[in-house]
Amino acid sequence: MSGPFSGLHYAPPSGSHAFPQKLLGTYEKELWPIVEEIVSRGYRLIVDIGAAEGYYVCGLARRLPEAVVAAFEGQTDYHRVLSQMAKQNGLQERISVRGYCQAEDLAAVLAQDGSVLLICDVEGAELELLDVDRTPQLRHVDILVEVHEHLRRGIRQQLFDRFRSTHAIQPVPSVARTLADLPPGVTLETALALAAMEESRGDAIEWLWMTSQFPRSQDHHDEAVHQRTARSVSEKSGHAPSRPAAPAKNDRNAQGYPARSALLGAGHALRRRAPRVIQP
Numbered sequence: 001m002s003g004p005f006s007g008l009h010y011a012p013p014s015g016s017h018a019f020p021q022k023l024l025g026t027y028e029k030e031l032w033p034i035v036e037e038i039v040s041r042g043y044r045l046i047v048d049i050g051a052a053e054g055y056y057v058c059g060l061a062r063r064l065p066e067a068v069v070a071a072f073e074g075q076t077d078y079h080r081v082l083s084q085m086a087k088q089n090g091l092q093e094r095i096s097v098r099g100y101c102q103a104e105d106l107a108a109v110l111a112q113d114g115s116v117l118l119i120c121d122v123e124g125a126e127l128e129l130l131d132v133d134r135t136p137q138l139r140h141v142d143i144l145v146e147v148h149e150h151l152r153r154g155i156r157q158q159l160f161d162r163f164r165s166t167h168a169i170q171p172v173p174s175v176a177r178t179l180a181d182l183p184p185g186v187t188l189e190t191a192l193a194l195a196a197m198e199e200s201r202g203d204a205i206e207w208l209w210m211t212s213q214f215p216r217s218q219d220h221h222d223e224a225v226h227q228r229t230a231r232s233v234s235e236k237s238g239h240a241p242s243r244p245a246a247p248a249k250n251d252r253n254a255q256g257y258p259a260r261s262a263l264l265g266a267g268h269a270l271r272r273r274a275p276r277v278i279q280p
């Protein structure tokens with residue numbers, strides 16, 4: 001196997017989802033740079049909805065040895081295959097295999113603190129699952145979502161509308177494979193090579209890599225910066241600083257929070273992400 005998960009013990013049944021592409025390592029090659037960024041960000045919790053046989057679940061768990069992974073997959077046939085691959089790679093202690101994911105399951109798993117990555121590939125159901133009104137924790141989570149615009153028209157725009165104020169959004173278009181993508185050392189007749197790498201996505205499929213401008217750790221950092229600034233103003237003036245009332249700890253929507261957080265977070269976000277922010 002080539003690609004970002006090279007070295008992964010990968011042996012599901014040959015009829016599994018995108019088996020030849022995954023075995024070659026060319027699967028979703030467009031996302032290789034994002035996978036490297038994910039690894040460099042060092043998440044502690046990865047939630048994968050639409051985990052299938054576990055390519056990303058096991059691949060990322062191997063690359064991020066500090067992470068635990070919640071793998072949601074609605075087709076129970078995959079559960080045994082995923083658990084087996086986790087075991088073959090010595091990852092079973094850090095991977096929990098779960099069934100069909102609904103908004104309340106997502107809210108429950110995102111309730112814990114720390115840096116969180118959510119991967120979502122659910123054939124159009126992303127609209128129901130990535131709903132910040134039902135699951136406000138999504139505002140603090142980095143999200144890699146495959147957008148199935150061809151299955152539900154308008155889904156891309158709706159995701160942009162929901163997340164543009166809290167996330168930097170990088171669209172990643174799908175690109176057809178060519179012979180140049182064939183990994184070194186693999187020799188296949190041209191038609192077979194192309195067929196083995198083909199992912200049949202067309203133009204309609206793309207991913208959105210959405211990084212939160214208010215991740216939980218950053219959020220705590222912002223609060224500390226604010227408190228330090230407030231203390232310093234107070235010490236200099238001799239008066240208590242005037243500031244918007246702090247929201248209750250869990251009330252991210254409390255009045256004053258978005259504006260304050262946006263101001264404090266904007267500097268970090270711009271420094272870290274501005275060159276990659278693209279709005280439609």
Ligand SMILES: C[S@@+](CC[C@H](N)C(=O)[O-])C[C@H]1O[C@@H](n2cnc3c(N)ncnc32)[C@H](O)[C@@H]1O
Nearest residue numbers: 050051052055072073074075099100101121122
């Ligand atoms: C295209 S496959 C995912 C492939 C996988 N992401 C990969 O790259 O290897 C989509 C999967 O999402 C699952 N699925 C769809 N909606 C789901 C939900 N709400 N919860 C869990 N699994 C879901 C389907 O059963 C299917 O196996």
